[in-house]
Amino acid sequence: MQTSGPNRDRSINLSGSFFGLLIWRHLDCSGCFSFSREALLRLDRPKERLFSSPVRLRPARRKHRIRLLFPDESALQYPKPEAFCNSIPTWEMASINIAAKYKISLKEPGIAGVLRMAEERFTFTPHDPRSDPKFDGPFRGVKAHKFSKDGSKQALLNIQLHEGGAYIFDFESFSERNVCRDFVGRVLAKLQSVAPAKVDKAVPNKTAPSVSGEQLSAMEMERRMKLLREDSELQKLHKQFVMTGILTESEFWATRKNLLDDAVHNLTKQRTGFKSSMLADIRPSIDGRSNKVHFNLTAEIIDQIFAEKPAVHRAFLEFVPNKMSAKDFWKKYCEADLLHKTKNVVAAAAEAAEDEELAMFLKRDDILANEVRQKIKRVDPTLDMEADQADDYLHLPGHGILHGGRKDTSDAENELSRRTLSQDLNRHAAVVLEGRTLDVESGDIMAVAEAHVMSKKGSSIETSDKSENQERQEKACRMTELEDLQGPRRLPYASLCIKDPRDYFDSQQANALNSLGDNGVGFTSIDNSLSLEESYTYLIKQISEAKVKGHIDIVEPDVALKVLDGLNNHLSSTKHHIVKNPLVSVLDRLPVAIKDELMDHWTLIQELLRHFWSSYPITTGYLYNKVLRIKEAMAQIYHKLQEIKESVHSDCRHLVFLLVQPMLQALDAAFAQYEADDQKRSAKGAKPNGFFKQG
Amino acid sequence: MTSVQTKLYSDDASLVVVLIDVNPYFWATAASGVGGGVNHSSATIPFAKFLNSMIAFLNSLTLLNQSNQVVLIATGINSCGYIYDSGTKGSEGSGKVMEVSSEILRRLEEFVDRDKKLGKLQGMAVGSNVSSLVSGSLSLALCYIQRVFRSGAIHPQPRILCLQASPDGPEQYVAIMNAIFSAQRSMVPIDSCVVGMQNSAFLQQASYITGGVYLKPPQLDGLFEYLASVFATDLQSRNFLHLPKPAGVDFRASCFCHKKTIDMGYVCSVCLSIFCKHHKKCSTCGSEFNHVPQNPNSASNLKS
Numbered sequence: 001m002q003t004s005g006p007n008r009d010r011s012i013n014l015s016g017s018f019f020g021l022l023i024w025r026h027l028d029c030s031g032c033f034s035f036s037r038e039a040l041l042r043l044d045r046p047k048e049r050l051f052s053s054p055v056r057l058r059p060a061r062r063k064h065r066i067r068l069l070f071p072d073e074s075a076l077q078y079p080k081p082e083a084f085c086n087s088i089p090t091w092e093m094a095s096i097n098i099a100a101k102y103k104i105s106l107k108e109p110g111i112a113g114v115l116r117m118a119e120e121r122f123t124f125t126p127h128d129p130r131s132d133p134k135f136d137g138p139f140r141g142v143k144a145h146k147f148s149k150d151g152s153k154q155a156l157l158n159i160q161l162h163e164g165g166a167y168i169f170d171f172e173s174f175s176e177r178n179v180c181r182d183f184v185g186r187v188l189a190k191l192q193s194v195a196p197a198k199v200d201k202a203v204p205n206k207t208a209p210s211v212s213g214e215q216l217s218a219m220e221m222e223r224r225m226k227l228l229r230e231d232s233e234l235q236k237l238h239k240q241f242v243m244t245g246i247l248t249e250s251e252f253w254a255t256r257k258n259l260l261d262d263a264v265h266n267l268t269k270q271r272t273g274f275k276s277s278m279l280a281d282i283r284p285s286i287d288g289r290s291n292k293v294h295f296n297l298t299a300e301i302i303d304q305i306f307a308e309k310p311a312v313h314r315a316f317l318e319f320v321p322n323k324m325s326a327k328d329f330w331k332k333y334c335e336a337d338l339l340h341k342t343k344n345v346v347a348a349a350a351e352a353a354e355d356e357e358l359a360m361f362l363k364r365d366d367i368l369a370n371e372v373r374q375k376i377k378r379v380d381p382t383l384d385m386e387a388d389q390a391d392d393y394l395h396l397p398g399h400g401i402l403h404g405g406r407k408d409t410s411d412a413e414n415e416l417s418r419r420t421l422s423q424d425l426n427r428h429a430a431v432v433l434e435g436r437t438l439d440v441e442s443g444d445i446m447a448v449a450e451a452h453v454m455s456k457k458g459s460s461i462e463t464s465d466k467s468e469n470q471e472r473q474e475k476a477c478r479m480t481e482l483e484d485l486q487g488p489r490r491l492p493y494a495s496l497c498i499k500d501p502r503d504y505f506d507s508q509q510a511n512a513l514n515s516l517g518d519n520g521v522g523f524t525s526i527d528n529s530l531s532l533e534e535s536y537t538y539l540i541k542q543i544s545e546a547k548v549k550g551h552i553d554i555v556e557p558d559v560a561l562k563v564l565d566g567l568n569n570h571l572s573s574t575k576h577h578i579v580k581n582p583l584v585s586v587l588d589r590l591p592v593a594i595k596d597e598l599m600d601h602w603t604l605i606q607e608l609l610r611h612f613w614s615s616y617p618i619t620t621g622y623l624y625n626k627v628l629r630i631k632e633a634m635a636q637i638y639h640k641l642q643e644i645k646e647s648v649h650s651d652c653r654h655l656v657f658l659l660v661q662p663m664l665q666a667l668d669a670a671f672a673q674y675e676a677d678d679q680k681r682s683a684k685g686a687k688p689n690g691f692f693k694q695g
Numbered sequence: 696m697t698s699v700q701t702k703l704y705s706d707d708a709s710l711v712v713v714l715i716d717v718n719p720y721f722w723a724t725a726a727s728g729v730g731g732g733v734n735h736s737s738a739t740i741p742f743a744k745f746l747n748s749m750i751a752f753l754n755s756l757t758l759l760n761q762s763n764q765v766v767l768i769a770t771g772i773n774s775c776g777y778i779y780d781s782g783t784k785g786s787e788g789s790g791k792v793m794e795v796s797s798e799i800l801r802r803l804e805e806f807v808d809r810d811k812k813l814g815k816l817q818g819m820a821v822g823s824n825v826s827s828l829v830s831g832s833l834s835l836a837l838c839y840i841q842r843v844f845r846s847g848a849i850h851p852q853p854r855i856l857c858l859q860a861s862p863d864g865p866e867q868y869v870a871i872m873n874a875i876f877s878a879q880r881s882m883v884p885i886d887s888c889v890v891g892m893q894n895s896a897f898l899q900q901a902s903y904i905t906g907g908v909y910l911k912p913p914q915l916d917g918l919f920e921y922l923a924s925v926f927a928t929d930l931q932s933r934n935f936l937h938l939p940k941p942a943g944v945d946f947r948a949s950c951f952c953h954k955k956t957i958d959m960g961y962v963c964s965v966c967l968s969i970f971c972k973h974h975k976k977c978s979t980c981g982s983e984f985n986h987v988p989q990n991p992n993s994a995s996n997l998k999s
Contacts, residue, residue, distance in 0.1 A: 562914055
């Protein structure tokens with residue numbers, strides 16, 4: 001597989017990352033252009049191919065030229081960035097970020113910052129956050145734009161406003177300025193073509209939401225499509241309401257923001273971890289002719305080396321900028337590794353004696369050794385080591401894994417290179433499990449090394465020895481305790497804060513009793529003429545009567561028959577709709593068609609009601625129209641429900657009635673609210689904000 | 696002490712805890728009602744007949760299986776108490792039917808006496824505390840079942856049968872619901888047989904939640920038949936039988952502030968306490984509620 005060196009190319013994988021938004025850093029000037037993915041797809045390539053595999057946008061060095069490389073190795077080439085920008089259809093305008101200087105007048109030096117141009121507005125953010133002229137202006141306020149000639153002294157762009165005044169920007173090169181200039185030109189052209197059309201529209205209420213709905217970015221659209229595809233119920237609702245015009249697109253999605261947010265969230269979360277293959281596969285490639293050995297190190301491998309061998313990392317931090325160059329460092333490392341691999345112990349020892357830096361790599365990794373010691377402390381003291389003694393796979397050498405460690409552990413006296421396979425395996429597994437906390441995308445080895453330092457600091461703070469030791473002891477106690485000597489362990493739970501338990505259990509009762517007496521709720525059926533005394537006497541009398549009577553007349557044949565009949569009738573009458581499981585809902589007793597229909601109506605009603613109630617209080621004409629639309633839709637469903645209620649077969653009429661009733665009630669409540677509001681409105685006439693009731 | 700492993704799990708040994716309602720008001724009033732009109736005979740039942748049916752039922756339960764155990768708990772208006780436990784004399788033979796019967800009645804007499812004295816001692820306002828302490832007897836039953844779970848050689852299939860006569864006491868709502876939930880947690884079904892005038896919402900919920908049977912017999916003079924044909928079945932055989940099911944369950948709750956049974960109310964978002972009207976502060980957990988925002992439109996309406 002081809003691996004790329006850290007600095008060789010800065011191509012960015014288009015698919016997936018940044019939700020399809022490509023940000024490409026221009027190599028020669030420090031600005032960056034961003035194009036939406038959709039824009040790239042609109043170039044002149046078939047969609048599917050672009051979608052399915054990554055596209056590389058590779059800037060050629062030192063030239064203002066953009067090349068798009070497609071998976072089939074064909075390429076599109078644009079001689080200038082402007083040409084690329086112009087090839088994007090104007091309706092799909094992307095935003096541009098370009099470094100520029102903002103000048104209040106021509107003579108001033110200007111303030112350096114980033115000019116960002118998007119479809120509707122342009123913003124300027126100075127590099128120095130303290131400096132003042134940070135502004136944000138809509139293109140609508142722009143009257144015209146002027147620019148200096150190519151090849152003149154300065155690359156200037158002058159944006160003039162309707163209210164007078166102008167913004168002057170100074171660019172580093174003409175090509176950058178031209179990109180901006182063309183952008184402004186396109187936007188202005190577009191605005192001018194739209195502006196008169198807008199005036200013609202008589203009812204701005206209706207068009208406004210739909211326009212804003214269409215101004216969504218392509219990826220937003222795509223996300224919505226995806227959600228609809230995944231959730232058929234949602235799709236059904238969407239079809240019912242949005243397609244028929246009861247709700248607008250934006251209204252429909254406004255209540256489902258969380259769904260959209262989730263989708264965004266999921267996209268960014270995943271990060272690739274370390275490879276699960278072992279490090280040992282930095283295989284030297286040896287060409288037969290010379291005596292040279294080549295190692296191929298990539299940023300990723302270096303990252304992994306740092307993670308797995310903290311001593312190398314430490315050495316790197318110590319030596320590299322001051323004592324030797326990065327290249328020398330890795331050369332040394334590879335030499336050591338080679339010695340290690342060839343198991344040339346004597347040579348290794350000799351080399352180590354000569355070169356202390358080299359010895360560094362051959363020595364045992366003391367950081368690791370420390371960590372291992374700590375880990376052993378943390379091992380569960382009750383671990384049964386004998387349990388896997390019979391599995392003697394440990395004796396098999398190598399397991400077919402390429403491994404640079406020594407296989408014969410016989411010469412234990414040799415301090416150098418005493419790494420065993422299991423040690424390496426364990427270390428590797430630990431690193432992989434720990435996961436990666438940083439991205440190696442940057443490709444800068446120093447940055448990678450620094451990042452490792454940061455991540456280690458973070459983790460080492462947590463492992464304070466003291467608490468660990470205590471935890472370990474507690475664990476040991478727990479494992480060795482005799483269960484029957486201990487009381488039952490309490491589960492940890494957060495107890496409910498009850499202000500005063502007595503109040504909760506007792507005094508509330510007394511309180512209630514008083515009010516009971518007042519209301520006369522409770523024993524209304526009981527005649528209070530009987531005193532307590534009499535009642536008790538009656539009880540005692542009855543008990544003694546029971547003693548005397550015995551069980552003579554307990555079973556009377558005719559009563560027994562009546563009871564049996566009654567029970568049987570009751571059972572057979574309920575048997576029809578009571579299925580074995582008592583928890584089966586009423587719905588399952590209905591025919592499937594009716595059930596589905598009812599469920600559909602119910603989801604529709606829920607959606608409508610949600611929109612209906614969220615529109616109150618009605619403050620704008622837009623909300624008024626919306627309520628009107630929804631009310632009509634609800635009235636339609638109401639009629640449908642009535643029809644269902646009447647048309648259904650008599651078997652399940654009662655059940656359907658039970659189900660439909662709450663729906664009708666909910667709708668009735670909404671209608672009542674509407675009427676009440678309507679009356680209030682008509683009584684009042686004009687609304688304070690100048691809105692007049694229509695019709 | 697027997698450890699759990701050696702316990703014998705048996706699916707046909709039942710432990711039935713029967714709770715009987717000994718509410719003097721109810722029984723006396725019902726009796727006077729009977730005296731008033733002959734037609735009421737199927738709607739109410741004299742206490743003596745109720746007792747006899749119940750005792751016969753207990754005896755038949757012990758006859759069903761040698762290892763069945765029956766516990767009787769009385770629910771008074773001032774106290775609750777154990778009346779009878781068939782397990783305590785298991786070794787010397789469960790005794791003759793008459794002996795059992797007379798023992799139950801004797802202990803019941805003692806209980807009624809004690810209950811009466813307790814009422815006098817406490818000097819409660821006469822006529823105020825009129826509902827039976829179902830929550831107390833449910834708790835006693837659950838405690839007893841837990842004790843059996845933890846001791847003894849056999850792990851029986853427990854269930855609770857609640858014979859209730861008097862109407863629900865809404866002031867016990869929280870306590871009863873807590874008992875119901877603990878029964879549900881320990882998988883003890885609560886059967887309920889209501890011999891009173893009205894359905895009991897509490898017991899409907901109890902049986903529904905714990906998976907027991909709820910029945911309000913229409914023919915009270917055939918109480919024994921109902922008990923024998925519906926409530927005598929053990930949990931194992933219930934899988935194969937059609938037992939009567941109530942058409943609907945009354946899920947209404949009592950509010951915590953006035954103990955009224957309510958259809959709609961306010962619920963504390965922190966501790967889920969129920970109130971019948973809006974409070975500024977939750978009386979249970981002390982959380983303060985935000986004030987309900989006044990609709991500005993309606994406010995202006997009031998002025999104009």
